[in-house]
Amino acid sequence: MQLPIYFFGDNHFSPTPSLSNDKKIKKLEEFINSLEENKGSIFIMGDFFDYYFEYKKNNPDYFDDIFSMLDKIKKTGFEIYFMAGNHDYWIGDKFRSYTTKSFLVDQTISIGAKKIYVTHGDGILSWDKGYRLLKTILRSRIFNFFYSMLPKSLALSIAKKISYERKDSHQVNNALLEKIHNELIQFSRKEWDKGADLVIMGHYHHSFHYSENNKELIIIDDCSENKFNYIKYDGQSVTVNSI
Numbered sequence: 001m002q003l004p005i006y007f008f009g010d011n012h013f014s015p016t017p018s019l020s021n022d023k024k025i026k027k028l029e030e031f032i033n034s035l036e037e038n039k040g041s042i043f044i045m046g047d048f049f050d051y052y053f054e055y056k057k058n059n060p061d062y063f064d065d066i067f068s069m070l071d072k073i074k075k076t077g078f079e080i081y082f083m084a085g086n087h088d089y090w091i092g093d094k095f096r097s098y099t100t101k102s103f104l105v106d107q108t109i110s111i112g113a114k115k116i117y118v119t120h121g122d123g124i125l126s127w128d129k130g131y132r133l134l135k136t137i138l139r140s141r142i143f144n145f146f147y148s149m150l151p152k153s154l155a156l157s158i159a160k161k162i163s164y165e166r167k168d169s170h171q172v173n174n175a176l177l178e179k180i181h182n183e184l185i186q187f188s189r190k191e192w193d194k195g196a197d198l199v200i201m202g203h204y205h206h207s208f209h210y211s212e213n214n215k216e217l218i219i220i221d222d223c224s225e226n227k228f229n230y231i232k233y234d235g236q237s238v239t240v241n242s243i
């Protein structure tokens, strides 16, 4: 993996056109153009798409603009890594071909001075039990097989409904937020004990930075139409930035 590494995610690009979606695509372009280097790595941490399901053939052209942008980034000299989120787990060979490597499970990256544990961040909380079961079902081969048989327009409308109802929490009260952070710190401690220096995740759509004993947890905020949040790791240190 080339340094520096830029981590971001939760762009939630929509399969249906909208002004807000166009603005988000522009923001991604603005971010890419702002990079001073012409090589390094882009690490997309999941929920890049609000909905992505890849068919064996005849895929809808919802994301062609984004694919051509990924193509351009890669041709510039950047490597592109992708970790699936809860909205875009159903990637296939087509999407993979635009990335250097795509991951369906959490990764530990050992490069430079730090060991970094990367996760999208869903399914960690103790009260997510029901969700974890749903996650197993939705990711199963049998579900994928039957879902892929549905007419594409029906599949999209079902997905939109699920996505709408399961929108990752944007607004939570402070008491719940504290509970969430405590659980994510507990989760991180396990990875720190296993040797990670830094745990990074997205999914929660806000930023949070915690450290103890030289170990760190960073939750990266999302990439909206107004603000593109990212982390830069240069092999020595990590900075949290936005554009």
Ligand SMILES: [Mn+2]
Pocket (backbone or CB within 6 Å): 046, 047, 085, 086, 087, 120, 122, 168, 202, 203, 204
């Ligand atoms: Mn998510």
